[in-house]
Amino acid sequence: MITSSQESAEKWEVQLRKGCLELAILAVLWGGTLYGLEILRRLESDSDLIVSEGTVYPLLSRLKALGLVKSEWVESDAGHPRKYYALTSAGKQRAVAMAAIWARFSSSMGKLLAPLGKEK
């Protein structure tokens, strides 16, 4: 019974993480232009998201198709060009709007969940 409830909680956690990735990518790009591997590394180091590389690249491609990010190829010392991404003005607006929703939601959930922490 405990195992099954733990499994359900883990599934829920996976869904929760999934829901955050788009905002997380926009947030990572808020600080400036980055290429794919840098975005992945920033996501891994600065967030608790477990990110699949095979998901981030198609998602970047989709964000570009939606006009939320733009990209540019830049020659590098590594011997191969890198594709750098940056937020467009629409992407910045989307990031701000999503961040506001997140803050509101997180704050109200925090209040709601406060008694659960005290129970422990």
Place this chain on the structure above:
Amino acid sequence: MTSEAQQQVEEYLDRLRERLRGLHADDIREIVEELRSHILEKAASSGQVTPAGVAAALAGLGSPERLAGEYVTDSLLAQAEVSRTPWRIFDALFRWASLSVAGFLVLLGSIAGYFFGAVFALCAVLKPIHPHTAGLWLIPDPAGDLQVSLRLGFEGAPIAGRELLGWWIVPIGLVTSCLMVIVTTSFCSWCVRQYRRSHLLPRR
């Protein structure tokens, strides 16, 4: 980079390129070059690009088939999401159906919806040609139960059957047909939107 590592990268990218067919040539080139750059950079993290480093980088990306599926399906579904044309939606649904049970069920539902829409339209159109046999009929079966049957009128009138709508089948059939096409298209677009919303997000 060793020739073995180079070969691993090219084999992976060839398989990916093969599966990306259907996308615009410029988009395919862009995707392949970005992933080549990713693989080489990741494989070189420990210094030199070795076969083991390349293998680890490729494992991180997952199989080229699944990766290509993420790009192609999303692109097709993106077209379907903004399109109101049934064949565009069918194209996307066939792709989706090949990837998941949910997609298969939505495809079946859409086929049924469009099929019944077409039958109602045909029945309305054929009524003036087969005025005594085409229409919505109530027919008793051998067990004594009554069955409702939409008939196109190519066969004779059913024995002991009773036609329910008469000439009203023409306007009712046409309106029902239009409604079925609109409802089916809207349903499919809605499913596609739901699927894309979940699909663009990562898997663990």
